Amino acid sequence: MVDSKHQWKAWLYLAPAIVLLLVFTVWPILNTVRLAFLNNYNSLAAVNQEEVVTFTFGIENFRKVFNYDGFIIALRNTAVLTIVTVPVSTLLALLIAVALNSIKPLQKFFQTIFFLPYVTNSIAIGMVFAAMFNRVGVGKLITSHGIVNNIIMFFGGESINWINAGSDLVPNMIVLIIYIIWNALPFKILVLLGGLQSVNKQYYEAAKVDSTPRWRVFTKITVPLLSPMIAYVVITGFIGGFKEYSSIVGIFGDQMGPPGAKGSLNTIVGMIYDVLPKQDYGLASAAALVLFAIIFVVTMINMQVSKKRVHY
Amino acid sequence: MSENNNKIKVMHDRNMQHITLAQRLLKPLMTAGTYLFLSVMALIVLFPFYWMIISSLKTLTEYQLNIPTFWPKEIMLSNYTEAFSTGNLGRLFFNTAYVGIVSTILSLVITILTAFALARLEFKGKNALFAALLATMMIPGELFTITNYQTVNTFNWMNTYTVLIVPFLVSVFYIYLLRQNFLQIPNELYLAAKVDGTSDFKYLWKVMVPLALPTLISITILKMMGA
The missing domain is CATH 1.10.3720.10 (MetI-like)
Structure with missing residues (x-):
């Protein structure tokens, strides 16, 4: 291999990446921690070099985060969205991947369709979802129910106020959950299908010889052999779920709630973006660190569970 | 050796006879079910795209109709030219x-x-x-x-x-x-x-x-x- 006097060459190859990472990744992490622990940090004062001395270290920012008006709501919304969407979308993706893997004709065709949501922008499609659930008009004067309500009414159901002014939290949440699942499916199907296609066919041959019922093949062969992929999809799903933000902006706009109920659907990331324009970087940093702590703990729990369940 | 092979063949034939009518029906049914499931899911996945495209081609009054049309009555390309000029x-x-x-x-x-x-x-x-x-x-x-x-x-x-x-x-x-x-x-x-x-x-x-x-x-x- 290369002898040691050429070591500097290796660092030359690495230099662009390392410089950029230092500026835009390592420094932000350190700075966020520093800001979070500075009381009364004020960016204007910092820029003007005023009163720098009066900044004291403390946990004031964290206290502000927990006392922040929408914090509990944001935490609840984030948790509900994550806990519902991750298992449902994983299970659906698994079923679709298994079904896709079991067919021969039209497989590529269906694969392309299921991949489509991946290449779209979550804000743009969020607006389409909003249009589908949108109801124009009030009471007897409703001029348009929206296509989803039309379908419900076609089957004899009642028109529901999904996302408009005065709508309840539950319909709001249902719309968001449907949208997030729709958005999350392609990536999961892709990963799981890739895993399925690399599974050794001999296991299935053996099961066939023993005429094992399909359900047992699924639970005893497919799922265990696929467990590393499933674990990966679930862990990244949880991380992504706790960072949910743009899907809510897509459907409800940056008010983060239906008209008249501003912030009722806010998430933790939404809260960070809320406080940024107020120049309260200390509070935003502390909120980001709280989010990191939550994600870290959840990921650790996921890793522990998957250690027991995953068969490598 | 060939005697052994014959034995296996006989066992195999006997096994084949064991496949009952129900089992023979089950396989195409499962395949049909798989295709049905995939088609329904594909429709759900595709619907927002479909809706986006046809809505972009509708006139405002048709877009706001009480009973939505699944195909625009008259195709309006002016929405696109307008988006390019004003947006x-x-x-x-x-x-x-x-x-x-x-x-x-x-x-x-x-x-x-x-x-x-x-x-x-x-x-x-x-x-x-x-x-x-x-x-x-x-x-x-x-x-x-x-x-x-x-x-x-x-x-x-x-x-x-x-x-x-x-x-x-x-x-x-x-x-x-x-x-x-x-x-x-x-x-x-x-x-x-x-x-x-x-x-x-x-x-x-x-x-x-x-x-x-x-x-x-x-x-x-x-x-x-x-x-």
């Missing part, structure tokens, strides 16, 4: 294309160089550096937003293309992907190139990059879509 879409497309192309090219160069160093070159602290890179993948991006906002502010990059490109150039995920791919290329090629006196850099561009082309293409597509 300044041309400029927006240019922005997107410019940022996408520049950041993809720069990002590819950086990724190739870093992945090559991590996969093939020997230097102190290689494993530690690689572990540190992987660790940054676990940190939520929101943690960087605040400081990066301040950083680009002090660099005076506000409202320039630079701000859309530079902070997002390095992706540990792509580096990781490409490093794994580079590692699969046999080291003998590298040693042979060394014997011939090829420089590392020439070897990287003439051998490694062509061999890892599929991965590079998928990275290009992903980065383009992300940008």
Whole structure:
């Protein structure tokens, strides 16, 4: 291999990446921690070099985060969205991947369709979802129910106020959950299908010889052999779920709630973006660190569970 | 030996006879069910796209109809011309294309160089550096937003293309992907190139990059879509 006097060459190859990472990744992490622990940090004062001395270290920012008006709501919304969407979308993706893997004709065709949501922008499609659930008009004067309500009414159901002014939290949440699942499916199907296609066919041959019922093949062969992929999809799903933000902006706009109920659907990331324009970087940093702590703990729990369940 | 084979054949035939009518019916039914399930899911996945396209072709009054039409009565292309003229879409497309192309090219160069160093070159602290890179993948991006906002502010990059490109150039995920791919290329090629006196850099561009082309293409597509 290369002898040691050429070591500097290796660092030359690495230099662009390392410089950029230092500026835009390592420094932000350190700075966020520093800001979070500075009381009364004020960016204007910092820029003007005023009163720098009066900044004291403390946990004031964290206290502000927990006392922040929408914090509990944001935490609840984030948790509900994550806990519902991750298992449902994983299970659906698994079923679709298994079904896709079991067919021969039209497989590529269906694969392309299921991949489509991946290449779209979550804000743009969020607006389409909003249009589908949108109801124009009030009471007897409703001029348009929206296509989803039309379908419900076609089957004899009642028109529901999904996302408009005065709508309840539950319909709001249902719309968001449907949208997030729709958005999350392609990536999961892709990963799981890739895993399925690399599974050794001999296991299935053996099961066939023993005429094992399909359900047992699924639970005893497919799922265990696929467990590393499933674990990966679930862990990244949880991380992504706790960072949910743009899907809510897509459907409800940056008010983060239906008209008249501003912030009722806010998430933790939404809260960070809320406080940024107020120049309260200390509070935003502390909120980001709280989010990191939550994600870290959840990921650790996921890793522990998957250690027991995953068969490598 | 052939006697044994015969025995197996007889057993096999007997087994075949065991397949009852119900079992014979079950297989096509399962296949039909699979296709039905896939078709229904595909419809659900496709519907928002369909709705987006046909809504863009409807007149405002038809769009607001009480009973929606599943096919526009008259196809209105004027919505598109209007979007281009009033929404300044041309400029927006240019922005997107410019940022996408520049950041993809720069990002590819950086990724190739870093992945090559991590996969093939020997230097102190290689494993530690690689572990540190992987660790940054676990940190939520929101943690960087605040400081990066301040950083680009002090660099005076506000409202320039630079701000859309530079902070997002390095992706540990792509580096990781490409490093794994580079590692699969046999080291003998590298040693042979060394014997011939090829420089590392020439070897990287003439051998490694062509061999890892599929991965590079998928990275290009992903980065383009992300940008």
